Amino acid sequence: MLQSGEWAYTEKLKEHFESPKNILQGTDTSAFDGVGMEGNLQCGDQMMVAIKVDKEKEVISDCQWKTYGCASAIASTSILSEMVKGMTLDQAFDISPKEVAKELGGLPENKIHCSVLGDKALRAAINDFFIRNGMSDRVKKVQARTVCQCMNVTDHDIEEAVLEGARTFYELQEHTKISTVCGLCKEDAEAELQKYVHLHFGA
């Protein structure tokens, strides 16, 4: 008989949950050069990332955060804040949720959606830095692209559905009603589905 069960999470994740790094103390973010927040309390996850930037080199010198969410949400923001220190803004901007999950030694599939907000909040913080420093032209907006015109479903909606568990085209339709009217976008929608499944859950 086994004497104790393993945690649902990796040791690395447990470590960052037990002793999270770089939590912002208090609520004052005025000392930071860029602040971004994503998610909301009703959905169960919200993350705020605040960065200090070496303006000469465009390198992130400090990153602090707040997170409302479960253990994987807390640990992924914690490890993200460690990862980005010393990175250039461009490097940091390109961090994907999968890289964060990899640093944590992997995440259970049903927890991936809890952890995708950290990198989004980080990108929002970087864009905030650009705006504050008169470089609005460098703001990179991840624009949503409408895939299904009939039901007004964007690629972001498809990503969301994948994170919520959709894997097959039928499941995607259940989530989004995509391609349920004229059906012209089916091929495009299937490609987007595969892209996001691979991005978040691919080997």
Add this chain to the structure above:
Amino acid sequence: MGNNLIFELLAANITEIQKPVMSLRQIYFDNNATTPLHPEVKKELVAAMEMFGNPSSMHAFGREARANVEDARGRVAAFMGAHEGEIVFTGSGSEANNTVLSLFACGSGQCFPGMRPKIVTSRIEHPCVLETSECLVHRGVDVSYLDVDGFGKVDLDQLEAQLKGGGVGLVSVMMANNEIGTIQDIASISKLAHQYGALMHTDAVQAFGKVPVDVNLLGVDFLTISGHKIYGPKGIGALYVRKGTPYCPFIRGGHQERGRRAGTENTLGIMGLAMAVDMRNAEMEAEAERLIGFREMLRNGIGERIDEALFNGHPVDSVPNTLNVSFPGAEGESILLYLDLAGIAVSTGSACASGSLDPSHVLLATGVDAERAHGSIRISMGRTTTVEEVEYLLEVLPGVIERIRNMSTAYIKA
């Protein structure tokens, strides 16, 4: 007594004292999920393992098993005021609930003449009732759900309106809710159901063994109980079926349980369940008083020590062992896991811990918002809970909530 023995006893005593008490502690506040075996049940199970006969066999081995199964049936029946012939042993509470609901999906109506394929249940039932109901809709059954108020009580006026609409064959409302502990007025609900010719079922899995359950006082036609919620073994449940009530087996292919549930009897489980029931009979009353004291101690202690602690469920009409509380700004899975690291086991209504994306359907049904549901924990005490354990929880919890709120975005203005 020899000197050596005295010395050994002393040494044992010293190590006992030197053990760091708190850090080794594992405290179980999740008795609504499942309970540890009662020591008497454990003894009964060990003894019963020697007995392997099939209760259906006519020889001595079979007769011994049969005698024990029927004796157990009588004891389980007696504790709820039923006749022994009215008890059907099942593999779980979920199976018992599935059995009752599925009666109403019979296309032919042969075994159940005059069946009215319309069920009224509530929004706060256990998933084994809600998901079965959803499935029954695809099999031609009309299902409607009663709303509950802020305390989790079903709306009797709404029930009467549904019944007045006609054609309702079954009303199924749980006696006590597993998450918030709220107890329904089953006697009044039964009376209403019968007034309009409907049968009455209650899922009493969380009430049975915590508060008095008498099928005649409640006036129910079907009632579900489970072994592992009352310090009995897992994998055993029972369904009370009032004599003369139409019935149809859910599991077919054998004459066991007088043809009401096929499959060789789980003799171990049945004997363990009966012993658990005997122990409830002996312990329930005094324990209820003790646990109500602990529950109020927790309610007051949490209220005093933690800002903005919002209690869920009914303050009085509740099972004695359960307290459900929300901490806005803190997410439930984090609370659960930080408490786990401190050796304390509770559960949460947060979506994150459930594997689904939605927080507790029970809390949402009581009208609380999603944030409050995400930030809820359920503390469910049991027969072994001590005042020291309650104090330890009160000592640890404020720090955990403060820690989580300190790292939470909830207090940042976007």
